[in-house]
Structure formats: structure tokens, C-alpha cells
Amino acid sequence: MKITFPYMGNSHIAISFFLSGLGHEVIYPPVPTKKTLSLGVQYSPEFACLPFKILLGTYLEAVEAGADTIATSGGYGPCRAGYYGELHKRILHDMGFPIRMIVLEPPLKGPLDFYNKLNSLIRPQSSWRHFCRVFKIAWQKLKAMDEIEDKLHQLRPLAFVPREMTIAYEKGLSYIEQAQTLAQVMEASDEALAGMKKVSVDPTRNPLKIGLIGEIYVVLEPSANHDIEKILGEMGVLVHRSIFLTNWTRDNTLVNREKDVRQAAMPYINQLIGGHGQNSAGETVRYAEHGFNGVIQLAPFTCIPEIVAKSIMPAISLDKGIPVMTVFLDEQTGRTGIETRLEAFVDLLQERRRQQEAS
Amino acid sequence: MRVGIPRTLSFFTYYPLWKTFFECLGADVVVSPVSNKALMDEGVKDTVNDACVPIKLFHGHVAALKDSVDIMFIPRMVSLDNKVTLCPKFLGLPDMVRYSVSGLPELIDLRFDMRKGKHELYNFLFRIGQRFSDNRLKIGQAIWQARGSFVNYRRLLLQGCTPADAFEILDGDRQLPQEKRCGGIKLAVLGYPYTLYDDYVSVKILDKLRHRDVEVVTPEMVAASDMQRMGKTLPKNLFWHYSNRVVWAGLYYLLDMNVDGIIHVTAFGCGPDAMTNKLIELEAKNQRKIPFMTVTIDEHTGEAGVDTRLEAFVDLLRRKRGLL
Secondary structure, eight states: OEEEOOOOTTHHHHHHHHHHHTTOEEOOOOOOOHHHHHHHHHHSOTTSOHHHHHHHHHHHHHHHTTOOEEEEEOOOSSSGGGGHHHHHHHHHHHTTOOOEEEEEOOTTTOHHHHHHHHHHHHTTTOOHHHHHHHHHHHHHHHHHHHHHHHHHHHHGGGBSSHHHHHHHHHHHHHHHHHOOSHHHHHHHHHHHHHHHHHSOBOTTOOOEEEEEEEOHHHHHOTTTTTTHHHHHHHTTEEEEESOOHHHHHHHHSSSOOOHHHHHHHTTTOOSOOSTTHHHHHHHHHHHHHTTOSEEEEEEETTOHHHHHHHHHHHHHHHHHTOOEEEEEEOTTOOHHHHHHHHHHHHHHHHHHHHHHHHO | OEEEEOSSTTHHHHHHHHHHHHHHTTOEEEEOOOOOHHHHHHHHHHSOTTSOHHHHHHHHHHHHHTTTOSEEEOOEEEESSSSOBOOHHHHTHHHHHHHHSSSOOEEEOOEEEGGGOTTHHHHHHHHHHHHHOSOHHHHHHHHHHHHHHHHHHHHHHHTTOOHHHHHHHHTTSSOOOOOOOOOSOEEEEEOOHHHHSOTTTTTTHHHHHHHTTOEEEOGGGSOHHHHHHHHTTSSSOOSBHHHHHHHHHHHHHHHTSOOSEEEEEEETTOHHHHHHHHHHHHHIIIIIOOOEEEEEEOTTOOHHHHHHHHHHHHHHHHHHHTOO
């Protein structure tokens, strides 16, 4: 079984470790490029959102590289992403690629189905005991990566040469990628943090603080959002991301644990609308309360929950006094356009802060 | 008291129910005008640019109604069956409207969620009724009457009436038209009630096809039992009520009714339709290899362009059947 999986942010490091640990031959999903996207766009429905198109593109590239099985996640709406596994499968079959699609649905919706699919991933090469051991290490890797990424966002705007911090972080990632045991993962993450601390920073700086909210895929995947965190970080802005993969998975797989964000969104939208729509509203409220200077909402074009959130955003922005910029991303979005908008937004926030401090 | 009901979205599914209910409680029902260019332009002004055409049009209808009513009826439609929800834009509709249109009257935005139980429709109506009357008996009677006209309405739709005809028949202004049999081709036109039956949005596709002597069938003419049966043939169903109905109706016409072709009418920017459309397209191709056409409608759709495409499609189907 030659297996591949969706590419999202840094998660491929942990997932490929996990799958090869179970004894599968892993076809590494290629880093999404312009070519990947245009390949995906060619075979996707026109109004499917950007993640659908990027994923179809990476699947096609992986299939070309010899993959015959795709493992991905499912869901039961109301966001469209829950149906992507099924539709990707149909499109690939229609194109004449007889791939096998393993769609892992939320465990509590169909425990037996979840067990069977997981079992088919584990057998015959390995055992449940081995699975638990590998899963623990992979999970630890994800947590370590989220930790150093969080650190990166805090430190990069303070660095004298922001670029150095990015390099130290990337080196740290490669340490984590190489780690093979639990102890080695811990060691690698300490090593990575130490490396980032070595970069000289100016602790007296008071950077602008921007919260990043929106749809999970475009928030987590740099090739979809044109490296927005890096652009902002290297402009000297502290970016706080609302979603990290580990906390999101923990909070959403079994029981919902995002009560406080939902609570904050309640006065504006008192209804679960799927995806991250309600979270976006709630997180904007919370960023305002925590003294952030602005919020950027990222969403793929035609993303239904984020469109609902966007239409409520002006009211939240006005009530809580926090500027919000919404960026809808699609295959036509150019990097220069994003950069210009970000520069203008940051200038505005700086001026606003200066005026607030003066008065 | 004047209750305003926008003439779009769930209007086409539930209007006779709401109308009878409010009228039995002694309220005047005011419906926004039939969709037109001015309403569309007004809606475009108020709505976020990324929203789909039906949502923009809804905002236009709300804006047109807001000054002439005391209370506006925009329920939060969460689930119309006991399984799936509607599109997230329906779920957030009262919030979108509240923060996008200024100068609104009081809103009735109670949640309608059939997943709560079999009798949720009655509970929902009862909660609304309490705003209009303290007399529980009167509310109960209103619910009963409303239920009656709703059942009649659904029966008329199943018989092939368009909603506009059905409203007139229910008011007693018209008789049920005689069934007109045509020996030509049979076409399934799939789409949501608020795109198919809104003449402005659909640029009268249904009428145009009927004038070309085509027998047209739509999802509203499929019985609930057939819908359910088709739902079981798919490995995984969609998560939205209206989209499921469109897919199931498509399968029904494809497998059981031998239609000559399928037209899917979809609105620009419709999220669920990106999935629905591809699903039907692949089913039409793999199951019976019948012609399939998508007509995407936006706020600029010109009638002439749609005419040409329909004419070409119908000619193609006729030729395929040897009728031309």
C-alpha cells in the first residue's frame, strides 16, 4: 500500500512519521506550488473553495508519483469540507485513477466505521500496541512544532534581523523531523527553542499585535495564504494565530471544548454555522478584549461560514473598537496584492496606535 | 399588526403555512414584491460582496419591506428534516440581515430545528403565536389551519404546480389546470425552489422550456418516499437539506424516470452547489450517460444568452431521440 495524505502546514512531518512508523510506504505529498494549484483548478468544480483545489492538485501529483491510497479526514457539515473526501474520490475515479480513499469520520458519529478504517491502516503490517506508541510520538511532534511556531511568532518581530529567526526556526523543524523516539522529540524541541533564543532580540520593542483568524486550512497552510505570517513577522508585527492543529484536533474530535470562544460570539451570532464561522466572530471579540491592535480574517473564496462571519464583522469591529481586515483567497490572488494590503493595514494600525497614545 | 415576509428563500417552501397562521391570529401578512432589478440592486448594496445571489436578493427584499411592516419574519431555519441542516448562510441569516440592513423593524428570528423532535414545527409555531395572542386555544386553531393549507400546498406541488400557481389555487382564485401531455422530450430541471421558481432569478427557464414543448419535471414533484429511497443509494449524503433534495431528485429522474436530459440551475457563488453540481454531473455520466447542462445565474444574467443555450440543448436532445 503506497499511501499519501493531505498537505497542511507542518503537519506532514508528523503524519508521514506516523504512517511510515506503521509500516506503510509513504508517498510524500509535494509542497503545493502554482503548478499544483492549476492542476487542481482544472479538475475541480468552479466554486469549490481553495483548499479543495489545492488538495486535489496534491493528490494528483502524489498519484503520479505512485500513490494508490489516500488517507484523509471527513466530517458532517455544515461546512463543505466534510464532503471533500467523497468528492475527491469520485473525481479521481472518473479521471481513471482507481485510488482507495480512507476517510476518517469523527469517531463518535460511527465508532465501528472509525475502528474498521483505523484497523485497515494498522493491519497487517503492525499491531494496536505499536500503533499507540507511534501515535504518541507523532502527536508529541505536532505539539512540539506548534510550540516552536508559537515562539517564532512571539520572537520574530523583536529580532534585529527577523530573517535569522525564520532560519533558526526552520532548522528547529528539521531537528523535530529527524527525531525517532519520544525522548528525541523532547530533545529536538529544546534544541530548537535554544537555537531561536540565540538570535539577538530587542526586548524593549513594543510590536503591533495582530490576531489571525479564519478558515483552518488557509490559516495553517503558508502556500495558500502567501506566507502571511512571515510577511507580517518580518514587518515587525507580532502575529497571534487563533488556530493550532493540536489544540484544534483536541477540541473538536470528540467533544466540543471551545465554549468560551462560542460564548464571546453569542451576542453576535448565536448559532453554530460550521467551519470556523462562529469562532471567527468570538475570537475577534477576545482579541479586542486582550488589547490587540487589529485582526486579519483569512478565508477561501466562497467559504460559506466565513462569509456569514464577515457580514457580522463590521458590527463587532465598531462595538469593540478593533480594526478588522478580511482577505478572501483564491487561485487568482497574487502575492504582491496581499503585501500591499498588509502594508496599508499595518500603517493604519500604527497611526491609530500613535493617536491613541497621544490622546 | 403587519407581519412582513420576504418573497424568497424558504418562502417557496413554507409561505402558505406562515400566511394562514398569521392571518388566523389576526395579523396582516405583507409580502415583498416579486423579485426585480431594483430589489437586486438594493440587495447588492447592503450585502457583503462574497455572498451568493439569493442571499443578496434576500437583503433586497428585506430592505423593500422594512418600512411598511411592524414586525419582520426571518426565522433561523436550522433543519427542515430531522437529520441535516441547511446551508450555513441560512443558519446565520438573521444575524447577517441584522448587521447589514439598517432601520429594521422588530425581527421574529426564532430557531426552527426539526432535529429537536417530531413536534418541533408545532412548538415553533406556538412560540411565535405567543407574541400575537395570549389565548392558547386560538393559537392551537391557527396552527391547525396552517397545517391544513401547508398539506394542500405540498400536494399541489407534487402534482406539478409551480408555487405561484399553487398560491392562487389555495386562495381560490383559480382551478387546477388540466394536465397537458406532450409527446416530446422530458427534462429534469434541478435547483433550489428559490432559484427555480423565482422568475427574476431563473430568467423564467421553466416557462421557456414548456414553450418549447418540453415536459419539465422538478425536485418538488418527487414524493418523499422516493426521495428517501434515493438517499440510501449514496455512500455518503450531503449535509444540506435543499442540496440533498436536488441530488436525490436528480437520481430519481435519472434512474427511475428515464428523463432525456438534466439541467442544473445554480446561483453564482453558491457554496453547496459546488458539491451538488459535480455529484449530479458524475452520476449522470456514469449511470446512464445522459446529457447534462449547468446554468449558472448571477445578478447580470442576460435572457438572450440563456435562451440560446436552452434552444441548443433542447435541439440536441431532440436529435438524440430522432425527433428532429
